[in-house]
Amino acid sequence: MFIIGELINGMYNNIGKAIKEKDKDIIQKCALAQINAGADALDINCGPASRQPHLDIQWLVETIQEVTDKPLVLDSSKPEVIEAGLKVIKNKVIINSTTADSEKLEKLVPLAKQYQGKLIALTTSTKGIPQNKEQRLELAAQIVAYCAEVGFNLLDLYLDPVVLPVNVAQAQQKDILESIHEFKIISEPSPKTILGLSNVSQGTKVRSLINRTFLVMAVALGLDAAILDPLDKELMDAVITAELILNKQIYCDSYLEAYRKK
């Protein structure tokens, strides 16, 4: 599984403060802690309080590139903020995210091509968040069709079924999980699949348990990547074990330690 660390996000108090005060040390430590815990890439989001997101994302990208060459995930609902981040990118890049709306696809797919990056696409649109599996599939098909049409490599496309909190959308969780499986059969080659995990447990009392249980279920259904908190050791143990069961890690008695050392 491709693990994207979620912690560099201005909505977290320590990161929001560090962005405001341009405190590189906090950001760089958070980046390295996530990588040491097993993150393959780092999500970068200025957060809702940023008044200069164009400048803030550039500062974050440059600050993080000083300490790692891992891929960076430029996370904003505003294409122009992502574009600003791209201007200073040196590492490999993942754009997070487009939706199924033409306006966003027409802006972000060419940018992903231009910067030889990958692209995360939420199966949602200005019409709202899908309410069932069929609506998710329809939006996914629109996104895949557009990418195929303009020659964007489907192996670089990550479809996200949009995870909703279990305490407000319990009846939708099964559809969300099944979407992961069904997205894979939309096209040949298959697009990849991704989740923004933590939203599933928003507002619940046992967040880590719900997160890791949902993630393991998603892995069983073929999930390729997840944006999550890699410092949650039990979550990482669960995903490493799920990969072991799917024969994607070689078994040894100390397979958890072996994974972390590599």
Added chain:
Amino acid sequence: MFIIGELINGMYNNIGKAIKEKDKDIIQKCALAQINAGADALDINCGPASRQPHLDIQWLVETIQEVTDKPLVLDSSKPEVIEAGLKVIKNKVIINSTTADSEKLEKLVPLAKQYQGKLIALTTSTKGIPQNKEQRLELAAQIVAYCAEVGFNLLDLYLDPVVLPVNVAQAQQKDILESIHEFKIISEPSPKTILGLSNVSQGTKVRSLINRTFLVMAVALGLDAAILDPLDKELMDAVITAELILNKQIYCDSYLEAYRKK
């Protein structure tokens, strides 16, 4: 999920000793502890050391029926031992297990019908344990065909793909999990699916983690029942949460406690 407690098994030292010494108290406490932890039924196995399994299984059944009316799962590879247990059964009963071999099917399917019981069928035969998904499906189809032919209700049939330890059969785990999904589409109505869970972690160093991760993956693929250790609290938390995500438990902040109280 239908949870079958696995702890009344003569291979465990305390139970083996209690069977030998006819110590009802140990057995009854073990039965009640499993039920209090969430078991819907109790597996009963005299263990390999029993010299009089016909008498031992009868004593176990009678001892446990004194304290609970939960369904009992008569577990033996010898049909005649199961038949002995059936003679004293008062609770609902599940026969564990037949294989795809005609000799066993012809003996155990009629017994399950006669006692209005359910039947667990391992997708294995005297030719050996299946080595891939196709062999599992072929054996499952033979079992389903026989049951359909003699009018055994397929809703009372639990197919078991035969779980192997991850440290010796790592490449087979994905096939085992996928079998759970595919068994459901063999017939209409679908047979049910079951796992003897603990075998997956046999000989490993982190048994509980591997058990609960494998179980959650199996639940995601449609598993109906499992034979497991209900006293493993983390395992039970994981399965309750997986059921919550599939909308089979109603969400409340204290859903774990709510499940245990019901």
